[in-house]
Amino acid sequence: MNELTPAAQIGPATGETYAIPLAVLAELTHRCPLQCPYCSNPVNLDPSSSELTTEEWLRVIDELAEIGVLQIHLSGGEPAARKDLEQIVAAANRAGLYTNLITSAVMLDRKRLDALADAGLNHVQISFQGAESGVADRVGGFRNGHARKLEVAGWVRELGLPLTVNAVMHRQNLHQLPEMIDMAVALGAGRIEVANVQYYGWALKNRRALMPTEAQVEECLRIVEAARIRLHGILEIDHVLPDYYADRPKACMGGWARQFFNISPQGKVLPCHAAETITTLQFESVRDRSIADIWHNSAAFNAFRGTAWMPEPCRGCAHKEEDFGGCRCQAFALTGDAHATDPACALSPRHAEIFRVAAEESAEQSDRFIYRNFSGGTAEKDAR
């Protein structure tokens, strides 16, 4: 691994320094038995033949520990689709990293979960697509998946591992939010992430089927606020508002390449999970360059650091150090220019247009999904 000189640790665009983040998201594979229509993986999925090998992941884990990373989130696709998941968890544990498995759970059985716990797994996050099988199995495009998730969540708690429930919400399951919160409590989860779908990649393809109504979003806020009071000390509730109904954009990833990075199945180091949707940027691989060198010096990581790259209205705005101009992936998806102010911002010239899109699409009756798969998606009527 390259030793970095102090000068090399300075983002060229700004003169500011950016320390290596404490946590990394490792997307071990894009293979997944589920087909969620809002998957955060890119539409062009990495084929299994291009994935990092076991040896490469073990080397990457040692490299991560060496540069000061403390936590690794093991995700996908479905990380359990890799037969070497136990080896990867054990290596991370040996390297002193806290390990969190982000899983759909449907490929796990009790024996495998025991083996992962023995390998030193610290935390499990299970995604749920609804509060009951009818909605959940249809959204995930996987029969009997919901029942399996409940079973696996029970084993997680039996093993004494902390559990987080991931609840990705949209027009077709928001009516089940109260039951999903109750389900998280019943399962003994310590936290639930109520994440409204963000629209890039697969979700952008499915926006007409997923976009919530304004009334649903307001009701969601009310339910979350009431549950936070009722379940204080029992269940922590994280909530991400859908951008299309916000006046100010979120500081996506805490700002581009400021405090987060992930590694794709084929080893690309990315500032966010959707970064490859920005087709005007080139991302580099752990196969070719050290992670620290990519973090500090690569053109893609430095492209949107600081504020000097910003156009108006961000450049002259009092909020530019708070939200960093919003989400670069969303700006690119909606305007074709990754430098543009995120249209989620009320000051963006495109803001009125995205509100109109949200209102129109949420009122549509087109509920059919395009399921996520390696062939670019399958329309729901064909998949059923």
Ligand code: SF4
């Ligand atoms: Fe944030 Fe830019 Fe909007 Fe200001 S103009 S609130 S910096 S996105």
Ligand code: FES
């Ligand atoms: Fe990529 Fe927001 S998802 S910057």
